[in-house]
Amino acid sequence: MLRRHRARQVVNLVNLSTPLGLLIALAGRASVRRGDDGLLYAHGYRLRFPVAGAFTVGNVVLTAHPDGHLTGALLRHEARHATQYAFCVGLPMLPLYVLAVALSWALSGHPAAWNVFERLADLDDGGYPRRSSRWRRGTLK
Template structure:
């Protein structure tokens, strides 16, 4: 295992994001199994929030469906969600408010929560199942008169 992957595992444990992810998975009724590269794959999430087919907290990748089925249907999903583990490593608990701000920015700029969301773009927008939408102007020019 590359040292940086082991470091990510340790940092996400120490910053409590992975323990939080395991707690969320447990509360959501998930089955958790070890995945590749020190990831924990949680399947069968039953709570309606957040509105996503899959999401990541620390090194825990949480999905409504089964990870084996999901990855056989979409090979880009696991690498996309793993991309978010590095973001958790960098920001720790600050990830949630900063990600929320990025979602709001994306909604203002595109009308959806992901197209202009820096975190989704960096994790691989299309591999996460998102479509890129056109940016819309923030301010419209007022006509004189």
């Protein structure tokens, strides 16, 4: 494992975001296994929130889909979120992310299009649309 991935793994363990991710996986009855670059993959997540193809808490990448779903661009996108948890000092990422969703919704009418965390993780890799702001489209009322 690369040094940066090991550092991310340790920071997300110490800042408690990975333990929270494991608790969420347990609550959602997901099967957890070791993945690449220090990540943990939680497949078969059964709770209906959040509504996403995959989401990340600490170094835990959760999905309702079966094993094998977390590959390619989506996995790179979710791995970037794991790094964001390390830089945001863990659990503060959750309220900051909710704030970013609200701001994105207000600006574009979509929860990810102007969400700074989704943009930094690459909208295209996450399967999110690129939208202009409502001000540019003239739809802000």
